[in-house]
Amino acid sequence: MSQLRSKAQRDPWWLKALALSVTFGFLGLVVVVPIVSVFTNAFAKGIGPYWAAISHPDTISALKMTLLAAGCAVPLNAICGFAAAWLVTKFRFWGRDFLVSLIDVPFSVSPVISGLVFVLLFGAQGWFGPALQAMGIRIIFTPIAIVLVTVFVTFPFVTRELIPVMEEQGVQAEEAATMLGASGWNTVWRVTLPSIKWALLYGLILSNARAMGEFGAVSVVSGHIRGETNTLPLHAEILYNEYDFTGAFAVASILTFVAGATVVLKLLLERKVRK
Amino acid sequence: MRRSARLPGFGLSLGVTLTWLSLIVLIPLAGLFLKSATIGVGQIYTTLSDPRVLSAFRVSFSAALVAAFINAIFGPIVAWSLVRYDFPGKRLVDGLVDIPFALPTAVAGITLTTLYADSGWLGQLLKPLGIEVAYTWKGIVAALVFIGLPFVVRTVQPVLEEIPSEVEEAAASMGANRWQTIRRVILPALYPAVLTGFTLAFARAVGEYGSVVFIAGNMPLKTEILPLVILTKLEQYQYGEATAVAAAMLVVSFAFLLLGNMMQSRLRRRKS
Numbered sequence: 001m002s003q004l005r006s007k008a009q010r011d012p013w014w015l016k017a018l019a020l021s022v023t024f025g026f027l028g029l030v031v032v033v034p035i036v037s038v039f040t041n042a043f044a045k046g047i048g049p050y051w052a053a054i055s056h057p058d059t060i061s062a063l064k065m066t067l068l069a070a071g072c073a074v075p076l077n078a079i080c081g082f083a084a085a086w087l088v089t090k091f092r093f094w095g096r097d098f099l100v101s102l103i104d105v106p107f108s109v110s111p112v113i114s115g116l117v118f119v120l121l122f123g124a125q126g127w128f129g130p131a132l133q134a135m136g137i138r139i140i141f142t143p144i145a146i147v148l149v150t151v152f153v154t155f156p157f158v159t160r161e162l163i164p165v166m167e168e169q170g171v172q173a174e175e176a177a178t179m180l181g182a183s184g185w186n187t188v189w190r191v192t193l194p195s196i197k198w199a200l201l202y203g204l205i206l207s208n209a210r211a212m213g214e215f216g217a218v219s220v221v222s223g224h225i226r227g228e229t230n231t232l233p234l235h236a237e238i239l240y241n242e243y244d245f246t247g248a249f250a251v252a253s254i255l256t257f258v259a260g261a262t263v264v265l266k267l268l269l270e271r272k273v274r275k
Numbered sequence: 276m277r278r279s280a281r282l283p284g285f286g287l288s289l290g291v292t293l294t295w296l297s298l299i300v301l302i303p304l305a306g307l308f309l310k311s312a313t314i315g316v317g318q319i320y321t322t323l324s325d326p327r328v329l330s331a332f333r334v335s336f337s338a339a340l341v342a343a344f345i346n347a348i349f350g351p352i353v354a355w356s357l358v359r360y361d362f363p364g365k366r367l368v369d370g371l372v373d374i375p376f377a378l379p380t381a382v383a384g385i386t387l388t389t390l391y392a393d394s395g396w397l398g399q400l401l402k403p404l405g406i407e408v409a410y411t412w413k414g415i416v417a418a419l420v421f422i423g424l425p426f427v428v429r430t431v432q433p434v435l436e437e438i439p440s441e442v443e444e445a446a447a448s449m450g451a452n453r454w455q456t457i458r459r460v461i462l463p464a465l466y467p468a469v470l471t472g473f474t475l476a477f478a479r480a481v482g483e484y485g486s487v488v489f490i491a492g493n494m495p496l497k498t499e500i501l502p503l504v505i506l507t508k509l510e511q512y513q514y515g516e517a518t519a520v521a522a523a524m525l526v527v528s529f530a531f532l533l534l535g536n537m538m539q540s541r542l543r544r545r546k547s
Contacts, residue, residue, distance in 0.1 A: 008447035008456075009359070009440055015453065016360055023356040023368070026349045029397075030421055031371045034386040035378075037396060041389060080295040087288035099292070105300055108528070110482025111380075112502035113521045116509060117303035120310050125514050127306055152299050175281050184283035213379025216484035220506060233381040233485070240385045240489070249389075252382040259377035263370045266377075 038256045041249035053239075053250035061227045062235035062251070065143060069218075069231060070211035073150040078204055081158030086192075089166035090174070100163070106155045114152050115220025118145060141223030146231065149217040154207040161203035165196050165273070198272040205269070209262040213255060311522040314515045322519040327495050328504055331520075335501040336527070338412060339480035342419030343427075347473040350427025351435075351465060357428075358435045376425045380485025387418050388489040410492030415500065418486040423476030430472035431465055438464055467542045474535035481528050 011019075043050055053059060084103060088096055106114065122139035123129050132139065139145050173195070177187040193200075215233040222229040224238060232251055240248035311319070322328060356362075357369055375383065390397045391409040398409060408414045438461060446456040484502040491498045501524050508517035 008444040010453075011359065012453055015457075019352055019356045020360060020362060022349065023353045026353060027368060027371050030424055031374050033396065034383065034390060034421070035374065037390055038382065038386050041386075080291055083288040083291035084295070086284060087292050090282050091285050093285075099296075102296060102300065105304070108478055108532075109304075110484065110502050110505075110521075110524065112484050112505050113307070113482065113525065116505060116517060116521055117307045119509060120306045120514060120518065121303055123514070125512065127309070148299075152303065155299055171282060178281060178283065187283075209377045213377075213382070215379060215381040216502060219484075220509060233379045236381050236385060237489075245389070248385055252379075252385060255379045255382050259374060259379070259382075262377040263373045266373060267366060267370050 035256060035260075038249055038252050041245060042253040044249075045246050049246045050250050050253075053244075053247040054254070056247070058226050058230065059232075059235060059247075059251055062230045062232045063254070065146065065229065066212050066231045066233075068143060069146050069150040069214075070208050072147045073154050073211045074204055074208050076151055077154055077207055078158050078200070081155075081203065082162060082200070084159045085162035085166050086188075089163060089169075090171055103159050104156050106152055111153065111214065111216025112220055114217040115149055118149055118152070118221055140221055141225065141229060143229055145221035146218055146229060149221050150211050150214055153214050153217050154211045157207035157210065158200065158203035161199045161206070162196060165199040166192070169195060198269055202266065202269045202273060205262055205265050209259060212258055307518060307521065310514065310518045314519055318515060319519045319523075322516045323523055327499065328520055330496045331499050331501045331504045332524075332527070334412065334415065334498060335481055335524075338415040338419055338500075339477050339483075342416050342423055342480050343473050343477035345416070345420050346423045346427045346476050347469050350424065350472060351431050351469055354428045354431040354435055358432060372425050372428045375421050375423075380422070380483065381489075383421055383486040384418065384489035387421065387486065388414070391417060391490065409490055410494075410498065412498055414490035414492070415487050415498060418490050419480040419483060422483050422486055423480050426476040426479065427469065427472030430475065431468045434465060434468040435461075467539055470535060470539055470542065474532060477535075478528055478532060481524070481531075 084099075088100055119140055120126050121128055122132065122145065124133070124140075126140075129140075139148070173191050174187050177191045178184070182190065213233055214231075215237070218231055219234060219237075222231070222234060224230060224234055226235075226238070230238070232255055236248045236251040236255070239245075239251060353372065357365065357372075362368075388409055389395050391401075391414055392398045393402055393409070395409070401408060406413070408417055442460055442464075443456055446460045447453075451459065482502060484500070484506075487500055488503055491500055491503075493499050493503055501520065505517045505520050505524075508514075508520065
């Protein structure tokens with residue numbers, strides 16, 4: 001595209017130089033320096049202490065908790081998110097726009113408030129807390145609460161990515177398939193899914209990144225019990241507050257690596273989705 | 276009313292969506308509003324008029340405004356470079372913009388704090404100048420600039436890509452120099468997108484917790500942010516007070532969003 005740029009769009013050299021140096025300077029300061037410093041801090045004392053921090057039982061159990069939360073939240077939201085996207089793109093009904101904006105609500109709520117609403121429901125003084133306690137069920141300060149808030153904060157991701165793609169596709173292909181006698185499931189499986197697979201994957205990757213990295217909401221409901229309800233971000237916080245900087249940044253480096261992989265996959269998928 | 280009467284699955288997808296939405300989003304949020312309804316007006320007033328809470332409101336909203344403003348200035352320049360110029364490593368730079376979105380906030384928090392602390396890479400440079408960032412209001416802004424960066428760039432970028440080249444050709448052929456074209460033709464076309472990005476970054480920044488809580492220092496009346504006030508009250512089992520602050524925060528954020536939308540539609544009207 002840029003090769004075809006017309007003469008009127010060509011900027012004088014000084015403007016180009018200025019814009020590019022501001023861009024590099026700003027992104028360098030705001031993004032690159034922090035990323036580099038995660039790794040220099042993690043390896044400040046060499047590879048030995050780094051590895052010790054990574055392979056520590058508390059880190060391993062935090063990793064397991066994080067994978068459990070993401071492993072529950074991402075597929076659940078993918079299935080229900082697909083149902084929601086199917087509903088709002090293939091059918092027109094009263095209250096449709098309102099439903100779409102309700103789905104987006106978790107995006108606009110502060111993470112701490114996301115945690116708070118679950119404490120208000122299931123906490124010791126919450127709406128359902130005493131009744132559940134009488135049955136011997138605890139939710140707050142257990143892995144169940146961590147999974148719940150993770151599902152809440154990642155709720156809109158998949159639906160959001162699917163809606164524009166499915167909206168653009170319309171309904172003709174699916175209608176043709178059903179008229180030719182395909183069952184509902186067959187239509188979804190053979191017609192809809194192949195055409196939205198990249199957008200779906202894109203939504204899965206974004207929601208996974210958020211699920212693994214969520215801090216505020218999880219922090220409210222987890223109780224920070226080491227070996228039990230600690231996720232990787234919470235573990236990094238605990239180590240940091242104990243002045244174990246190598247440990248904290250070693251844990252942070254795992255999460256930074258996940259973030260980097262997310263961004264690379266996102267860029268690759270964006271090419272596919274745009275085609 | 277249905278877009279497709281022939282496709283199956285209306286009932287099933289409606290059922291799944293409503294159940295899921297109710298269980299995960301609606302019932303929990305309804306719990307919040309029911310809870311705030313059970314607190315008396317008097318208690319809400321005493322909670323919100325507490326100097327510590329008032330100061331947290333000031334800190335959170337002022338830092339979020341300044342950070343969103345900084346992003347509204349630098350974001351369009353970044354978007355401009357990414358859309359209009361070719362340079363080596365362009366895709367890498369494009370990817371960097373998404374890092375704040377993908378990086379867990381706690382990681383951003385501990386990294387930025389270490390960087391801006393007295394012994395950190397940036398803290399060392401700023402200290403001789405008499406600028407302290409870590410554990411001050413400026414530190415909160417620094418963290419929120421990081422968090423808000425993708426919002427402005429990613430809303431301006433597609434709009435910039437869509438501006439037809441004829442517009443600039445017309446301006447040039449009528450004798451405008453490049454700077455005039457940019458200032459009079461391109462920038463006005465970008466304002467609505469910049470405003471959207473500003474609003475998104477601001478909304479995100481007000482509620483931000485993980486990246487801020489480490490660098491803020493959390494001094495009551497000085498650098499304590501609203502989400503931390505809510506968390507502290509929860510830890511002391513003051514559910515009512517926590518809810519009152521949370522509800523007030525949601526209301527004020529909502530008012531700001533509404534204001535943003537109103538300015539948006541005004542800009543659009545002026546354009547047409």
